[in-house]
Amino acid sequence: MRLYDTATRAKVAFEPLEAGKVGIYVCGPTVYDYCHVGHARCYVAFDVIVRYLRQLGLAVTYVRNVTDIDDKIIRRAQEQGEEPLALAARFTDAFHEDMRRLGNRVPDVEPTVSGHLPEIIALVERLVASDHAYVVDGDVYFAVDRFADYGALAARQLDELQAGARVEVDPRKRSPLDFALWKAAKPLEPSWPSPWGAGRPGWHIECSAMSERYLGATFDLHGGGMDLAFPHHENERAQSRASGGATSFARYWLHNGFINVRTAELGEEKMSKSLGNFFTIREVCARHEPEALRLFLLGTHYRNPIAFEIDARPEGPTFPLLEEAERRLGYAYRTVQRVRSARSSAAGAALSGAAPMGPALAGSGPAVLPPADAFRERFAAAMDDDFNTAAALGLLAELLAQANKLLDQAKGQPRDVVARTLAAIDAGLETVSAVLGLLGDDPQAFLQRRRDKLCQARAIDAAQVAAQIAARGAARRAKDFKQADALRAELSALGVELMDRPDGTTDWVVREEPVSATP
RNA sequence: GGCGGCGUAGCCAAGUGGUAAGGCAGAGGUUUGCAAAACCUCCACGCACCAGUUCGACUCUGGUCGCCGCCUCCA
Structure with missing residues (x-):
C-alpha cells in the first residue's frame, strides 16, 4: 500500500x-x-x-x-x-x-x-528539564532554536518564517517562533495547578502528550486538515521529538x-x-x-x-452537488434492493432469460461474469493507491450497472453463473459498505424516508396518492387508458411519478427536480 | 516575499510515460398500452497555454497564465 x-x-x-x-x-x-x-x-x-x-x-x-x-x-x-x-x-x-x-x-x-493535564504537565516538565523549553512569568515556551529540525515537516525555512511573521511578538520570547507550552492563568479563566503556577496548556502540547499516552512515543500515522501542517503539526513534532528522540513521533503524515x-x-x-x-x-x-x-x-x-x-x-x-449525490444514492439503494430480493427469492425464479444449467455448461465458462469477478481486486488496488475513493466509486458504478443488467435480462447465461455473479456483486456491495461506509442502510428504509421527505416538502398526501393509484388501476384493468393516463397526468402535476411493476402493482416516487410552473 | 496545491468534455471527477475510469446533464435506442425505472449506444483526435526531453507526454523538464491555500486561530 x-x-x-x-x-x-x-x-x-x-x-x-x-x-x-x-x-x-x-x-x-x-x-x-x-x-x-x-x-x-x-x-x-x-x-x-x-x-x-x-x-x-x-x-x-x-x-x-x-x-x-x-x-x-x-x-x-x-x-x-x-x-x-x-x-x-x-x-x-x-x-x-x-x-x-x-x-x-x-x-x-x-x-x-x-x-490529560497530568500527562501534559509531565511532558512540559521534561522539555524544561532538557532545556528545550524555558519559563517566563508562569508561561512556558518551547525554544525553537533548540530543535535543529524545526520546519522540516512543513518545508519551512526559519529565516523565511521570521521574515513573514505578522503576529505581534511577545518580547519575553527568545525567538518570535517560540510557542507556548503552558499559559499562566488570567483572571476568570479556567486554570490548573502546575510547577509554574496556575495555568492551562498551550494549543499544540495536548496532541504530543495524548498521542504518546495512547500510541507510544513513536506511532504510524498522524492526520488532520492541510492547514494544520503548519504550525500545529510542526510544533507537535518538535515537542515530541525534542522529548522522545530524533526519530520518534509520527512516521507518516496525512493531510486532507x-x-x-x-x-x-x-x-x-x-x-x-x-x-x-x-x-x-x-x-x-x-x-x-x-x-x-x-x-x-x-x-x-x-x-x-x-x-x-x-x-x-x-x-x-x-446544494446542487448534494442533490445529485442523493439522487445517485437513490439509484444505488434501488439496485441493492433488487439484488438482495433476487438473491433471497427461491432459486432465482425472478430472473428472466437465464438458461437452466445443463450438463454441457457445468464447469465451463466463467464462474463469475466480469466486471464483478474482478471487483474485489480492483477495489483494493484503488484503495491501496493512497486511498483513492473516487476511483473506487467508479468501480461501484460499474458493479451497480451490471447488477441491474443481470436482473433485467440474464441473456441466456447459465443460471448458476448468474447466481454466482449476483453473489459476487452482493459481496462487493458489502465491501463498499464496510470500507466506504456507504449503502449500509436498509434500502427500503432509505427510499421510504426519502419519499416521505419529498412528500412533506411538496405537501403530497400519500393516502390520496394511493387512492388515485387504485382508481387508475381499475381504469387500466378496464382498458380505459384515456382515464388511466388522465389520472397519471394529475399525479404527475403534483410531482408524483408512477411505476407499473410487472406483477400488476404500481409503485410511486416523488420527482426530485422542482416542478416547472408550466409544462 | 517564502512554501504548497490545483487547472482533464456543459458540470462533477479518476488517471500521471504507451495512446483519456466513472457520474450528472444531453442525443438516439431496447423495454412499456402510455410512462417511469432499468439497460444499451453515442457524447474530449484531446487533458490551461508555450517550448523542450522521448520511438511515444495529459503524465517528465523549463517557462507563461489563471485559481486556491499555508506562513496568524482554522479540518
Missing part, C-alpha cells in the same frame, strides 16, 4: 512500525461551535482510512482528540455567560451526533485536554484538502469559521441525507480541494 506522506512530499510504501498493527492519531475538533462541511470531510476521510486498514486485517488503534480547553472556547463561553467546560461538553455532544449521522465509526480513544465555497457571485473561497461562509453539518443534513454528503465527499480524492457549490436562492441556499 502506498500513501502520500506530507513530510517527504511523496507517495511512499506504508510499512507499519509493528507488523499487523497500526496506530493513528487524528486531530479532532476544538469544540466551541458546530462542525461544518470542512470538518465533515476530514473526519470522513480518516474514517475511511481506518476502515480500510482494518479491512486489510490490521489491528488499528484510532485516536482522535477533542480539544476542550482553548482560547476560543473561553471567549465564546464568556460571551454566553457559560462555564467553558460546560460549553465544550455541549458542543462535544453535538459533534458526536454529527459524526454518527455521517456514518463515522467511533474512535478507539477520544481523549480530551481536560482529562480543503472545502471551498463556490457561489455564482463570489467565486471560490475556503470554507472557514473566520470567513463566516461555512455550512454546518446539521444544516446540510436538514436538507439532505447525511449519506449524500458522505458520498459527495468521497467522490474526490481526499487530498484534492473540493468546491462546495451553493445556489443562493430567495428561499435559502441549496
Whole structure:
C-alpha cells in the first residue's frame, strides 16, 4: 500500500512500525461551535482510512482528540455567560451526533485536554528539564532554536518564517517562533495547578502528550486538515521529538484538502469559521441525507480541494452537488434492493432469460461474469493507491450497472453463473459498505424516508396518492387508458411519478427536480 | 516575499510515460398500452497555454497564465 506522506512530499510504501498493527492519531475538533462541511470531510476521510486498514486485517488503534480547553472556547463561553467546560461538553455532544449521522465509526480513544493535564504537565516538565523549553512569568515556551529540525515537516525555512511573521511578538520570547507550552492563568479563566503556577496548556502540547499516552512515543500515522501542517503539526513534532528522540513521533503524515465555497457571485473561497461562509453539518443534513454528503465527499480524492457549490436562492441556499449525490444514492439503494430480493427469492425464479444449467455448461465458462469477478481486486488496488475513493466509486458504478443488467435480462447465461455473479456483486456491495461506509442502510428504509421527505416538502398526501393509484388501476384493468393516463397526468402535476411493476402493482416516487410552473 | 496545491468534455471527477475510469446533464435506442425505472449506444483526435526531453507526454523538464491555500486561530 502506498500513501502520500506530507513530510517527504511523496507517495511512499506504508510499512507499519509493528507488523499487523497500526496506530493513528487524528486531530479532532476544538469544540466551541458546530462542525461544518470542512470538518465533515476530514473526519470522513480518516474514517475511511481506518476502515480500510482494518479491512486489510490490521489491528488499528484510532485516536482522535477533542480539544476542550482553548482560547476560543473561553471567549465564546464568556460571551454566553457559560462555564467553558460546560460549553465544550455541549458542543462535544453535538459533534458526536454529527459524526454518527455521517456514518463515522467511533474512535478507539477520544481523549480530551481536560482529562490529560497530568500527562501534559509531565511532558512540559521534561522539555524544561532538557532545556528545550524555558519559563517566563508562569508561561512556558518551547525554544525553537533548540530543535535543529524545526520546519522540516512543513518545508519551512526559519529565516523565511521570521521574515513573514505578522503576529505581534511577545518580547519575553527568545525567538518570535517560540510557542507556548503552558499559559499562566488570567483572571476568570479556567486554570490548573502546575510547577509554574496556575495555568492551562498551550494549543499544540495536548496532541504530543495524548498521542504518546495512547500510541507510544513513536506511532504510524498522524492526520488532520492541510492547514494544520503548519504550525500545529510542526510544533507537535518538535515537542515530541525534542522529548522522545530524533526519530520518534509520527512516521507518516496525512493531510486532507480543503472545502471551498463556490457561489455564482463570489467565486471560490475556503470554507472557514473566520470567513463566516461555512455550512454546518446539521444544516446540510436538514436538507439532505447525511449519506449524500458522505458520498459527495468521497467522490474526490481526499487530498484534492473540493468546491462546495451553493445556489443562493430567495428561499435559502441549496446544494446542487448534494442533490445529485442523493439522487445517485437513490439509484444505488434501488439496485441493492433488487439484488438482495433476487438473491433471497427461491432459486432465482425472478430472473428472466437465464438458461437452466445443463450438463454441457457445468464447469465451463466463467464462474463469475466480469466486471464483478474482478471487483474485489480492483477495489483494493484503488484503495491501496493512497486511498483513492473516487476511483473506487467508479468501480461501484460499474458493479451497480451490471447488477441491474443481470436482473433485467440474464441473456441466456447459465443460471448458476448468474447466481454466482449476483453473489459476487452482493459481496462487493458489502465491501463498499464496510470500507466506504456507504449503502449500509436498509434500502427500503432509505427510499421510504426519502419519499416521505419529498412528500412533506411538496405537501403530497400519500393516502390520496394511493387512492388515485387504485382508481387508475381499475381504469387500466378496464382498458380505459384515456382515464388511466388522465389520472397519471394529475399525479404527475403534483410531482408524483408512477411505476407499473410487472406483477400488476404500481409503485410511486416523488420527482426530485422542482416542478416547472408550466409544462 | 517564502512554501504548497490545483487547472482533464456543459458540470462533477479518476488517471500521471504507451495512446483519456466513472457520474450528472444531453442525443438516439431496447423495454412499456402510455410512462417511469432499468439497460444499451453515442457524447474530449484531446487533458490551461508555450517550448523542450522521448520511438511515444495529459503524465517528465523549463517557462507563461489563471485559481486556491499555508506562513496568524482554522479540518
